[in-house]
Structures are given as structure tokens and as C-alpha cells.
Amino acid sequence: xxxxxxxxxxxxxxxxxxxxxxxxxxxxxxxxxxxxxxxxxxxxxxxxxxxxxxxxxxxxxxxxxxxxxxxxxxxxxxxxxxxxxxxxxxxxxxxxxxxxxxxxxxxxxxxxxxxxxxxxxxxxxxxxxxxxxxxxxxxxxxxxxxxxxxxxxxxxxxxxxxxxxxxxxxxxxxxxxxxxxxxxxxxxxxxxxxxxxxxxxxxxxxxxxxxxxxxxxxxxxxxxxxxxxxxxxxxxxxxxxxxxxxxxxxx
Numbered sequence: 080x081x082x083x084x085x086x087x088x089x090x091x092x093x094x095x096x097x098x099x100x101x102x103x104x105x106x107x108x109x110x111x112x113x114x115x116x117x118x119x120x121x122x123x124x125x126x127x128x129x130x131x132x133x134x135x136x137x138x139x140x141x142x143x144x145x146x147x148x149x150x151x152x153x154x155x156x157x158x159x160x161x162x163x164x165x166x167x168x169x170x171x172x173x174x175x176x177x178x179x180x181x182x183x184x185x186x187x188x189x190x191x192x193x194x195x196x197x198x199x200x201x202x203x204x205x206x207x208x209x210x211x212x213x214x215x216x217x218x219x220x221x222x223x224x225x226x227x228x229x230x231x232x233x234x235x236x237x238x239x240x241x242x243x244x245x246x247x248x249x250x251x252x253x254x255x256x257x258x259x260x261x262x263x264x265x266x267x268x269x270x271x272x273x274x275x276x277x278x279x280x281x282x283x284x285x286x287x288x289x290x291x292x293x294x295x296x297x298x299x300x301x302x303x304x305x306x307x308x309x310x311x312x313x314x315x316x317x318x319x320x321x322x323x324x325x326x327x328x329x330x
Contacts, residue, residue, distance in 0.1 A: 083254035112209035153317030158202030177251035
């Protein structure tokens with residue numbers, strides 16, 4: 080099953096931590112915050128591997144080992160991939176973590192600690208860099224958006240301005256349930272399978288390449304194919320071949 084990760088490997092755990100620039104520690108809120116901050120800056124939201132994986136694997140998701148090994152090549156993924164990897168990392172570090180689902184179409188994790196239960200999300204390219212109490216409303220702002228997390232009893236309304244509004248269901252989801260949600264979203268017409276994009280935080284500012292446009296700090300610049308490859312290496316640290324392979328897939 081795609082999201083039921085029983086694979087264990089000290090080597091892959093160390094490889095994941097090395098990419099994040101972190102050492103192994105015991106579960107704690109301060110360590111969770113360090114992991115989230117590093118993950119947001121080191122692992123991009125990108126569709127290149129989502130597009131190629133859809134065509135490369137029978138279940139449309141790479142083995143977790145491949146995901147971890149590709150981190151050093153600058154890869155990341157969309158929320159399904161990122162939350163899956165993040166969940167594996169936390170679980171193998173000894174954290175008590177569960178998948179949670181946002182309707183329509185997003186997956187994150189929730190972590191239980193002595194200090195309480197926390198919402199942790201590295202798959203949204205959203206402007207927050209530490210865990211947040213699950214049952215406490217908050218607003219996170221940046222130069223590119225406002226992210227509002229509004230607790231409403233048995234659910235949370237998550238609004239991005241600009242961007243979509245989604246509903247976080249306040250109930251842990253089994254790997255089978257997350258897999259079922261993934262199946263509903265994993266269709267050839269999904270925007271994540273038809274659009275070439277990569278987003279990464281540099282400092283606390285989001286830089287985005289969408290198609291042939293580089294967007295950041297309110298500026299937008301159209302790039303040539305050669306410039307795109309240079310930006311992928313210099314700004315995002317990802318091998319251009321992932322972009323080229325994905326572009327060839329969608330034509």
C-alpha cells in the first residue's frame with residue numbers, strides 16, 4: 080500500500096537527515112520545529128517528479144527509498160509525496176504521528192507530543208516554519224500570501240489568499256483512507272500532472288517557477304529554455320533532467 084510505510088533503514092534515515100542538515104535527536108517539540116524549518120527550505124514543492132512517477136510506477140508513487148535518494152538531487156514532490164516522506168521521517172525518529180486529510184485534496188500530518196497535539200505540514204508551500212497547535216486558530220502572512228487556519232469545532236477551515244479554501248478533517252486517517260483520497264485526485268487531468276512548477280523557500284521568501292515564468296518578491300520574469308535550466312540549478316538546486324523528463328511527458 081502506497082502510504083503504509085513499514086520500510087526501515089538507518090542508512091536512509093541518516094541520508095534524509097543529512098539532506099536537511101540535522102542530526103538525530105529524540106522526539107520533542109523543539110526538534111519537530113527544526114525539522115519543519117529545514118524541510119521547508121531544503122525540499123521543494125515540485126511537479127516534475129509527480130509527472131514522471133505517474134508514468135514510471137504501477138502505483139504512480141515511487142518507493143520511499145527512491146524519494147529519499149532523490150532529495151540530494153534537489154527533488155521533492157507535491158503534497159502526497161512530501162507528506163508521505165515527512166511521515167516516514169518522523170515515524171522513524173520515534174514521533175507519534177498520523178496522516179490527516181484536507182478536503183478537497185491535501186494530506187498533512189499531525190504529531191502528538193507531551194506538550195499537546197500539533198499540525199505539521201511541509202507539503203503546502205505555505206508560509207509557516209514550525210508546528211502549530213492542532214486546535215488553535217492562527218494566521219500566517221508573507222509577501223506572497225495570507226494563510227488562515229480557523230478552527231470550527233470538528234473541522235478547520237484553511238484559507239489561502241490568494242489561493243484555495245480547504246477543510247481539514249479533525250480525524251486521523253489510516254494509510255488505506257489516504258490511499259483512497261489519493262486515488263480520487265490521481266487522474267491524468269490533475270493540474271499536478273499537467274503543469275510544470277517548482278516552489279522553494281529561500282530565507283522566508285517563496286520563489287516559484289511556473290512554466291517559463293520565475294516569480295518572487297512581487298516580480299515576474301519570463302525565461303528562455305536555457306535560462307530555465309540555469310535557474311533550476313542556481314536557485315532551486317535541482318537537476319534539470321527532472322524538468323526535461325516531465326516536459327517530455329506532457330508534451
